[in-house]
Amino acid sequence: MSSSLTRTLTAAFLTVALSLTASVQANTVEEKPTALSMTGDAIFARPALLAMTAVGGAVYLASLPFSLIGGNAGEAGDVLFLEPAKATFVRCLGCTMAGRHDGTLVEQNSD
Numbered sequence: 848m849s850s851s852l853t854r855t856l857t858a859a860f861l862t863v864a865l866s867l868t869a870s871v872q873a874n875t876v877e878e879k880p881t882a883l884s885m886t887g888d889a890i891f892a893r894p895a896l897l898a899m900t901a902v903g904g905a906v907y908l909a910s911l912p913f914s915l916i917g918g919n920a921g922e923a924g925d926v927l928f929l930e931p932a933k934a935t936f937v938r939c940l941g942c943t944m945a946g947r948h949d950g951t952l953v954e955q956n957s958d
Contacts (some may be wrong), residue, residue: 855908880941888941896935903927 856889907914907927914923938945 877938878942878944880939885941893935894950896931900928900931900935 904927907924910923910927911920914920933945
């Protein structure tokens, strides 16, 4: 029983993580995070958001029969799973808004 639940949660998690990166590629972020904000994000925020995504996915699956009856399964999935997943995987390191960082490449001369 727990093996199938683990496989189901893993599949759902990977599906959402891969689809989120494709859906937000066009959104660019105009932030310039500091080294302190990047460090804090990497050490504290991302692990907490990853845990929140996993717990939210479990709560969503547990409440799914009730939210299907109530007619708000999509909204529950967005709030409990998709929003934490977006904050975890589709946000540049140290940024506060979801989206890709619009980095500019500098071409070096070979002179």
